[in-house]
Amino acid sequence: MVVADDIFKALADPTRRTILDELAEKSGQTLFEICSRLSMKHRLGISRQAVSQHLAVLEAAGLVGTRREGRYKFHDLNTAPLRQIAERWLVSDTSRPEESTP
Amino acid sequence: MVVADDIFKALADPTRRTILDELAEKSGQTLFEICSRLSMKHRLGISRQAVSQHLAVLEAAGLVGTRREGRYKFHDLNTAPLRQIAERWLVSDTSRPEESTP
DNA sequence: AGCATAGGCAAGTATTCACTTGCCTATCAA
């Protein structure tokens, strides 16, 4: 089962957050597509296996969903887990900025 | 300067998240008060120094503010940094649950 | 002054974790 700890741990790494950024920009990317984007756009010298392991962590946290088609495996961002985590401390907070004070 | 990396790294540890929970429940706690709460309520066998180091990480991330009064140092939760981080991937997301579709 | 309380500093340890290296499987095209 996916718990909050998996989500926070997954978000702790900057490379994984960049991967989420890329998937937010373009969903359904393959491992190799993500690799080349990290290399080209973000100048990240990182091996394919490293990216694969990052994707496994993100998938275990429920932040990324995958679907197989032939020899391709497509990755999609799943923002559902993100909605809960920040609200954990925001709900009981009274110093929140007002929407519009009439 | 406090960057997103500091915030995510700070949130990655379960003990630090518990500390934030405690500060959300009762603000202005001292180091010793937090220590005893972690020990009593959460059964966390952890040293005072460990808690002190966790508080330093949270303070560096801007998630906790402190104020000195005599020999006491009070700690307060600051939720401001939390508002930005989750929205990083939520803003460009169209699968968000609708408020009310007219 | 003397002692207890609240907290800080710094070095050492042990675990976690990101990344690499090497090899293996599966799908598709020629």
Added chain:
DNA sequence: TTGATAGGCAAGTGAATACTTGCCTATGCT
């Protein structure tokens, strides 16, 4: 069937980090 592409598995390495231990400073009470 051979080769190329897309991906997976697993052991090993090095760095980051959570935690401890020991000692030190500052404030307040009696």
